[in-house]
Every structure is written in structure tokens, then in C-alpha cells.
Amino acid sequence: MESPVFRLCSSISYSKTFLHPISTINSPKLYSIQRRKKLFYSARSDSIPVCSEGGVFLSIGTHLIPHPNKVEKGGEDAFFISSCKGGIIAVADGVSGWAERDVNPALFSRELMAHASNLVEDEEVQYDPRTLIKKAHAATSSVGSATAIVAMLERTGPLKIANVGDCGLRVVRKGQIVFSTSPQEHYFDCPYQLSSEAVGQTYLDATVTTVELLEGDTVVMGSDGLFDNVFDSEIISIVGSYNNIADAAKALANLAYDHSQDSSFDSPYSQEARTRGFDVPWWKKILGMKLTGGKLDDITVIVGQLGSTCSKGVGKLYKKTLMLKLVNGNYAKMLSMCTFRTVVVSCI
Amino acid sequence: MESPVFRLCSSISYSKTFLHPISTINSPKLYSIQRRKKLFYSARSDSIPVCSEGGVFLSIGTHLIPHPNKVEKGGEDAFFISSCKGGIIAVADGVSGWAERDVNPALFSRELMAHASNLVEDEEVQYDPRTLIKKAHAATSSVGSATAIVAMLERTGPLKIANVGDCGLRVVRKGQIVFSTSPQEHYFDCPYQLSSEAVGQTYLDATVTTVELLEGDTVVMGSDGLFDNVFDSEIISIVGSYNNIADAAKALANLAYDHSQDSSFDSPYSQEARTRGFDVPWWKKILGMKLTGGKLDDITVIVGQLGSTCSKGVGKLYKKTLMLKLVNGNYAKMLSMCTFRTVVVSCI
Numbered sequence: 299m300e301s302p303v304f305r306l307c308s309s310i311s312y313s314k315t316f317l318h319p320i321s322t323i324n325s326p327k328l329y330s331i332q333r334r335k336k337l338f339y340s341a342r343s344d345s346i347p348v349c350s351e352g353g354v355f356l357s358i359g360t361h362l363i364p365h366p367n368k369v370e371k372g373g374e375d376a377f378f379i380s381s382c383k384g385g386i387i388a389v390a391d392g393v394s395g396w397a398e399r400d401v402n403p404a405l406f407s408r409e410l411m412a413h414a415s416n417l418v419e420d421e422e423v424q425y426d427p428r429t430l431i432k433k434a435h436a437a438t439s440s441v442g443s444a445t446a447i448v449a450m451l452e453r454t455g456p457l458k459i460a461n462v463g464d465c466g467l468r469v470v471r472k473g474q475i476v477f478s479t480s481p482q483e484h485y486f487d488c489p490y491q492l493s494s495e496a497v498g499q500t501y502l503d504a505t506v507t508t509v510e511l512l513e514g515d516t517v518v519m520g521s522d523g524l525f526d527n528v529f530d531s532e533i534i535s536i537v538g539s540y541n542n543i544a545d546a547a548k549a550l551a552n553l554a555y556d557h558s559q560d561s562s563f564d565s566p567y568s569q570e571a572r573t574r575g576f577d578v579p580w581w582k583k584i585l586g587m588k589l590t591g592g593k594l595d596d597i598t599v600i601v602g603q604l605g606s607t608c609s610k611g612v613g614k615l616y617k618k619t620l621m622l623k624l625v626n627g628n629y630a631k632m633l634s635m636c637t638f639r640t641v642v643v644s645c646i
Numbered sequence: 647m648e649s650p651v652f653r654l655c656s657s658i659s660y661s662k663t664f665l666h667p668i669s670t671i672n673s674p675k676l677y678s679i680q681r682r683k684k685l686f687y688s689a690r691s692d693s694i695p696v697c698s699e700g701g702v703f704l705s706i707g708t709h710l711i712p713h714p715n716k717v718e719k720g721g722e723d724a725f726f727i728s729s730c731k732g733g734i735i736a737v738a739d740g741v742s743g744w745a746e747r748d749v750n751p752a753l754f755s756r757e758l759m760a761h762a763s764n765l766v767e768d769e770e771v772q773y774d775p776r777t778l779i780k781k782a783h784a785a786t787s788s789v790g791s792a793t794a795i796v797a798m799l800e801r802t803g804p805l806k807i808a809n810v811g812d813c814g815l816r817v818v819r820k821g822q823i824v825f826s827t828s829p830q831e832h833y834f835d836c837p838y839q840l841s842s843e844a845v846g847q848t849y850l851d852a853t854v855t856t857v858e859l860l861e862g863d864t865v866v867m868g869s870d871g872l873f874d875n876v877f878d879s880e881i882i883s884i885v886g887s888y889n890n891i892a893d894a895a896k897a898l899a900n901l902a903y904d905h906s907q908d909s910s911f912d913s914p915y916s917q918e919a920r921t922r923g924f925d926v927p928w929w930k931k932i933l934g935m936k937l938t939g940g941k942l943d944d945i946t947v948i949v950g951q952l953g954s955t956c957s958k959g960v961g962k963l964y965k966k967t968l969m970l971k972l973v974n975g976n977y978a979k980m981l982s983m984c985t986f987r988t989v990v991v992s993c994i
Contacts, residue, residue, distance in 0.1 A: 456856075476828050476853040483822070505824040508804075508856035531921070573879070 353453030354513060356385030356602035359544035361551040363597045365523075366559075373596035374404040375521045376411040376444075382418050383425060384451030387600045389465045390444040391521040393491050406442025406494060413437040414448065425450055427460035432501035435492045443493035447479070449519060451604075457511050460504040463489035466525045469509055470516040470537045475530050477509040481522070486574040489522070516543075517602040518550065523595035526567035527554040537601070547601040554599070558592035567593040701801030702861060704733030704950035707892035709899040711945045713871075714907075721944035722752040723869045724759040724792075730766050731773060732799030735948045737813045738792040739869040741839050754790030754842060761785040762796065773798055775808035780849035783840045791841035795827070797867060799952075805859050808852040811837035814873045817857055818864040818885045823878050825857040829870070834922045837870070864891075865950040866898065871943035874915035875902040885949070895949040902947070906940035915941040 364373030374392030379385070392407035414434035423429045427448035445463025452458070459467055464481035482490040482505060490499045511517070516537045518524075532553060540546035557563045568590045571577070577589045712721030722740030727733070738758045740751035762782035771777045775796035793811025800806070807815055812829035830838040830853060838847045859865070864885045866872075880901060888894035905911045916938045919925070925937045 471853075474828075474830060476830060477855060478826065478828055480822075480824050480826055482824060505819075506858040507825060510854040 354384055354451065354455055354511065354604050354606045355381070355453070356387070356451055356517065357543055357605055358385065358387060359542070359547040359601045361544070361547040361599045363523075363551050363555045365594055365596045367594070368596065371402070371404060374407055375523070375596040375598040376404070376408040377598050377600060378411045378415040379600065380415065380418050382450075384453045384455075384457075385602060386418055386448070386450045387517070387519050387602055388414055388446070388448040389519055389521050389598050389600065390446040390492075391463070391465055391523075391596065391598070393443045393445070393489075396442045401441050403442055403444075405440040406438060406492075407444035407446075409438045409440045410434050410444055410446060410492065414446075418450075425452070425458075427458055428501050428504050428506050431460050431462065431492070431504055435501060438492075438494070441494045443491040443495070443498050445489050445491050445522070447519060449517070451511065451602075455511050456508050457517065458506070458508045460501070460506050462499055462501070462504045463491050464522040464525075466520060466522070468518045468530065468533055469511065470518065470534055471512060471514070473534060473538055475534060477507075478530070479507065480505065481525075486571065486576070511604045513604050513606050515604045516546075517600075517604070519600040519602070520550070520554075521596060521598040523558070523593070523597035524550060524554045524599050526570075526593040526595065527557040527563075527565050527597070529566055543601045543603050547599045550601070551597050551599045554592075554597045558594050558597070561591040563592050564588075564590045565592040567591075702732055702799065702803055702859065702952050702954045703729070703801070704735070704799055704865065705891055705953055706733065706735060707890070707895040707949045709892070709895040709945075709947045711871075711899050711903045713942055713944045715942070716944065719750070719752060722755055722792075723871070723944040723946040724752070724756040725946050725948060726759050726763040727948065728763065728766050730798075732801045732803075732805075733950060734766055734796070734798045735865070735867050735950055736762055736794070736796040737867055737869050737946050737948065738794040738840075739811070739813055739871075739944065739946070741791045741793070741837075741841075744790045749789050751790055751792075753788040754786060754840075755792035755794075757786045757788045758782050758792055758794060758840065762794075766798075773800070773806075775806055776849050776852050776854050779808050779810065779840070779852055783849060786840075786842070789842045791839040791843070791846050793837050793839050793870070795867060797865070799859065799950075803859050804856050805865065806854070806856045808849070808854050810847055810849070810852045811839050812870040812873075814868060814870070816866045816878065816881055817859065818866065818882055819860060819862070821882060821886055823882060825855075826878070827855065828853065829873075834919065834924070859952050861952055861954050863952045864894075865948075865952070867948040867950070868898070868902075869944060869946040871906070871941070871945035872898060872902045872947050874918075874941040874943065875905040875911075875913050875945070877914055891949045891951050895947045898949070899945050899947045902940075902945045906942050906945070909939040911940050912936075912938045913940040915939075 358379050360377065360379065362373070362375060362377070364375075368374065374394060375389065376392070377387070377389040379387050388411060390407035390410050392403035392405070394403050396403040414430055417423055417430055417433050417437070420433060423433060427450050430448055430450070431446060445465050447459065447461040447465035447467060449457055449459045449467055459479060461467070461479050462482065464483060466481065467479045468475050469477035482503070484490070490503055492498060492500065518533055518537065528550060533550065536549045536553065537546055540549060557565055572589055577583065578587050706727050708725065708727065710721070710723060710725070712723075716722065722742060723737065724740070725735070725737040727735050736759060738755035740753070740755035742751050744751040762778055765771055765778055765781050765785070768781060771781060775798050778796055778798070779794060793813050795807065795809045795813035795815060797805055797807045797815055805817075807827060809815070809827050810830065812831060814829065815827045816823050817825035830851070832838065838851055840846060840848065866881055866885065876898060881898065884897045884901065885894055888897060905913055920937050925931065926935050
């Protein structure tokens with residue numbers, strides 16, 4: 299049984315050249331958000347007791363590897379985690395096509411996650427992930443678009459998920475995947491996306507599902523950079539191989555990264571591409587060749603393991619909303635803290 | 647928009663030799679169950695109003711094709727549907743291995759579904775599919791085991807699903823699958839199963855999920871005979887090709903049947919087998935051969951389409967619990983009624 303604390307285990311992997319503060323990103327809206335609330339590994343000053351009775355919670359490990367060509371800017375994925383109630387995890391993946399219009403695709407996903415992080419305790423949200431997406435999307439004013447997934451755990455076990463696009467979530471139980479989200483897309487490689495433009499999708503397009511978690515379950519959430527490069531069987535294998543969830547998150551991200559750079563790997567992405575009719579020219583097929591290879595992309599992995607608190611004599615868990623994202627000068631702070639592989643952030 | 651009635655569209659396919667009453671199955675328990683409640687397309691005499699306000703409901707079509715070698719006994723799948731609240735659909739698949747112990751594998755699945763059908767309004771069940779499985783399993787005294795899936799729709803939209811084993815369910819929305827159950831198994835071709843023996847699984851092993859349905863969604867539930875032989879892309883294609891859900895159910899079952907008998911078809915089953923390490927001998931691989939073919943099995947398909955009632959002036963929907971299963975002399979009755987392809991059963 300898990301010890302009765304909320305644990306956060308986080309690690310972020312970059313090339314060596316990235317281990318420096320970045321302050322070149324112009325994002326005044328995010329600055330203002332950060333001023334309102336400390337987002338980086340900091341408890342809010344108004345922390346209040348959430349739960350003195352027993353219940354389940356997620357211990358969380360994270361790992362993010364930016365696209366190799368986007369390391370300098372930190373990639374276009376953003377995510378946040380929160381210990382509100384049983385725990386909240388969320389990922390947004392900025393749609394890279396915006397770069398062709400001279401828009402930084404990272405701004406929308408980062409602002410979306412920043413707002414979502416701020417809104418988890420909003421009265422109207424009522425701990426409903428679809429409503430959280432609705433309100434965060436409405437609050438986001440950056441130009442761009444992003445896929446997004448939010449999962450909120452009740453202390454009694456239900457994990458409620460809202461998903462727009464091709465981020466994903468798996469639940470691993472006793473060595474098998476018992477729950478998977480399904481990606482939504484307009485056509486191959488064009489996912490449903492929350493957008494600054496009217497033509498995009500909204501919270502109404504989110505697929506909303508609930509899965510009853512059991513103690514010991516492992517939740518794996520990620521951007522498509524994970525699921526396009528790593529098979530479910532590999533996720534099961536890695537989850538089963540690591541006791542430390544931060545190590546599991548890192549191993550999954552590293553495996554996705556390795557596969558993404560392997561042109562001979564017959565990845566989930568290349569298999570899906572062939573299924574959709576994309577393949578090598580006919581004369582290469584005659585020679586026995588086929589379309590293979592992983593998909594270069596930002597890779598975000600969040601691994602959560604379900605534990606439970608004893609009903610009494612444990613001490614209180616306190617609400618703490620944490621934000622891990624890749625903006626402005628706060629990189630250095632985040633990275634330096636991440637040298638602690640396992641960080642206990644809210645064990646009271 | 648759907649017309650405001652609960653519609654049942656059912657068709658059952660057998661070889662010609664099967665169009666006769668079967669009275670050779672020894673199942674006194676089922677007889678006693680049938681005496682208590684009319685299960686075959688009959689409204690209960692104590693029908694009471696369920697819902698006078700608006701809400702969603704499932705229009706349902708079904709199709710069942712027994713394993714070619716089990717046609718005389720009707721196969722080992724059983725299922726039921728009910729118009730309670732938004733609608734209930736359920737499938738059980740008797741585990742064929744019991745035949746080696748001189749046990750008819752169909753008895754357990756049929757009795758399980760019969761009890762489940764009787765218990766949908768049980769006070770303790772509280773419209774919860776896992777509890778329904780619990781109580782139906784506890785009431786089943788036949789020797790044997792079965793996989794089982796139960797899905798219960800609330801009038802407000804949530805479809806709650808409990809699943810033990812490798813029956814399955816898909817939700818098709820706007821031409822894509824937005825929700826899939828995941829099969830549970832001990833190892834390849836050995837699914838989790840509710841059993842008369844202590845070594846089997848119970849309701850506690852059920853994966854419990856909820857998906858928020860939207861009007862126009864199509865739900866496809868089936869035994870593994872469907873999902874082992876038909877790809878999700880084919881399910882999407884067929885669901886999109888038929889306006890009549892009974893025709894869609896029949897087309898899916900027929901496609902599964904055709905694939906199951908095609909030794910060259912690279913089915914979901916053969917692909918999964920190869921993934922698990924089952925394949926042709928090495929010398930055949932050198933010759934470019936691989937394990938292919940569908941899987942001969944009982945095939946049960948239930949297709950439900952979500953509609954909604956107007957809030958007022960529609961008339962009342964009445965509770966009617968229906969049972970379609972393959973036992974005793976009631977075959978003929980069921981089959982004769984099934985000559986009506988579309989049967990309006992509870993439009994008041």
C-alpha cells in the first residue's frame with residue numbers, strides 16, 4: 299500500500315545546451331497569470347484542508363522531451379498537475395502548423411494549461427474536466443490551437459476524463475491495459491483541436507469518459523508524441539518494470555524519443571499511416587520495402603499511481619496546485635528543482 | 647432527430663436446419679425463471695411508467711450467428727436488452743472449454759443473462775452494471791463460466807459499462823470511434839470470466855467505465871466473435887452505411903462470419919496472435935507466409951443508436967424487460983417474431 303502522502307516525482311530531459319534560463323518568449327498574458335498564482339512547485343498561500351477522511355490519490359511522475367528541432371524554445375507541449383481532491387493531470391499539445399503563419403504554436407497550449415491550472419477550484423467547474431476545458435479555453439486569448447486532455451480523480455475512485463484530439467490516457471491494471479482513450483481527428487494527422495479560431499473544436503466536442511480506478515492502478519497520460527511512438531505492450535512492460543513512477547515516466551519518454559528517431563522502427567504511427575493509405579512508392583513495395591519510422595514530436599508523459607490514505611491519524615492533505623510548463627525565465631528554477639529526482643511536495 | 651419511441655430491431659441468423667424449436671436442453675432453472683417473468687418480446691404485466699420527461703434512449707438492433715459447429719444447439723452466446731430507463735444491453739459468452747468436461751458451455755451464459763434480465767429493476771442494483779453482474783452471478787447455479795458485458799444508459803446521457811473478459815463495446819460518433827472497451831485476459835485466448843468455480847473472476851474484476859453519449863451516437867456491443875473478426879475501421883464503415891440499425895447489426899455479424907471462415911483474411915485475431923508470438927513455422931515464414939485467418943466463433947452483435955424524446959406531449963415510455971436468448975422451446979416463438987425486422991415494442 300502507498301504511504302499516505304501526495305507525492306510528485308518529476309523530471310524533465312533536455313539536451314545539455316538547454317540547461318539555461320530562457321527569457322526570449324514574449325508572453326505577457328502568462329506573466330500576468332503567474333503573478334496571480336505561484337505555479338512552479340509552490341504551494342498557494344491560501345492552502346486549505348481538502349480531506350481528512352480516507353480516499354484514493356495519485357502519486358505522479360512526469361517527463362517531457364521536446365522535439366529535437368524545438369529544444370531551444372522548449373517544444374509546444376504543456377501540462378499541469380494538481381493535488382486537488384484525488385489529483386488532476388492534464389496535457390495540451392500545441393498544433394505545429396501555426397508556425398507557418400508566424401505564430402508560436404506553444405503559446406496557446408501553455409496559456410490553456412495555465413488557465414486550466416488556475417481554474418481547478420473554480421466554483422462553476424465543479425471538478426468536471428469538460429467544464430474546466432470550457433472555461434480555460436474561453437479564457438485563452440493567444441492565437442493558435444491545441445489538443446488537450448484533462449483527467450480529474452475523485453477521492454472515491456472515479457477518474458473523469460475529457461479529451462479533445464489525440465493526446466491520450468491508458469489505465470494499466472495487473473499487467474494489462476483496461477482503459478484507453480480514443481483519439482479524435484478530422485483526418486490523418488489532423489486532430490480535433492481547441493482553437494483561437496471559430497472553425498476549431500470546443501468543450502462540446504470533448505469525449506467524456508469515467509473509469510473506476512482501483513488501488514495499484516497506473517495511469518499513463520501523454521501527448522501523441524508518446525502514443526505515436528510507443529505501443530501499448532511497451533507501456534505495460536515499462537510500467538511493470540519500475541517501482542518509481544518518475545523513472546517509469548522517464549523510461550517511457552526516452553523510449554518514445556528513441557523510437558521517434560529510428561527510421562526503421564515500425565511504430566504505431568507508421569502502422570497507422572499505412573492503414574490510411576500512406577506508404578512508400580509502388581516500386582519500393584515490390585522490393586519489399588514499406589513505410590516505417592517513428593514520429594519526431596514533443597513527448598510528454600505523466601504517470602500516476604493510485605494509492606489510498608488511511609481514514610484517520612494520517613494528517614491532512616492540503617490543496618496545492620502545481621504548474622510545470624515551459625515559459626519565460628522560470629525554466630532555470632524548474633530545472634534546478636528537477637535535479638531532485640523525487641520531490642515530496644505536499645506531504646504534511 | 648429520432649422519433650420519440652423506444653424501438654427494438656432484432657434479427658437472428660441461422661442455417662435453415664436451425665429454424666425449429668429446440669427442447670433438448672436440460673435447464674430447469676431457466677424454466678423456473680421464465681415462469682416468473684415473460685422474457686420473450688413480452689411486456690411485463692406490471693409495467694409502470696418510467697419517464698414522462700425528456701431524455702435520451704437507445705434504439706436497438708441485434709443479430710446473432712452461432713458458431714458453424716454449434717448451430718444445432720444455438721451456440722454459447724446469450725444476450726438481453728431492456729428498455730429500462732435509457733436502455734440496457736448485455737452480452738455473455740460461454741467459455742467453450744467446458745465442453746471438454748461434458749458441460750454444455752451455453753448453460754452458464756444463458757442463465758447469467760436470464761438472471762441479469764430479471765434483476766435490472768432490483769432495488770439493490772440501483773441501475774449499476776457492476777452490481778447487476780454481482781447479483782446475476784450470485785444467482786447463477788449452472789456449472790460453467792462466461793465473459794460478460796453490461797451497459798446501462800441513463801436518460802441524461804451517461805452509458806455505464808461493466809465488463810469482465812473479452813466481450814466489447816464501441817461508441818461511434820461522426821465517423822470515428824470515440825470509446826472502446828479493453829479486453830481483459832489471463833493470457834492469449836483465455837479471458838477473464840465469471841465462473842461457477844472459485845478460481846474465476848467476479849464483479850470485483852469488472853472494468854467499470856462511463857461514457858457520456860451524445861444524440862446520434864451509435865453503440866456497438868458484441869461478443870469476441872465480432873471483434874476478433876472485424877476491424878474498428880470496418881465497424882465505422884458499416885455503421886455509417888446503414889440507416890436501419892437492425893440492418894447494421896446484421897451486416898456486422900455477416901461480415902464477422904465471412905471473415906471467420908476466410909483462412910487468408912488477416913483478421914484482428916490473427917494479428918493479435920502473431921503479436922503474442924503465435925505464427926507459422928519458421929520455414930513457412932521464409933517462404934513469405936504468415937499466420938492468417940479469422941476466428942470461428944459465436945457472433946453476437948447489438949447496435950444501439952441514441953435518440954431523444956421531446957420533454958412533453960410525447961406519451962410515456964413504459965418499462966419493459968425483454969429477453970432474447972437461445973433456450974428450450976421458445977426458440978420458435980422468438981424466431982417467428984423476428985420475421986418482423988423492426989418491432990416497435992414500447993411505443994405508447
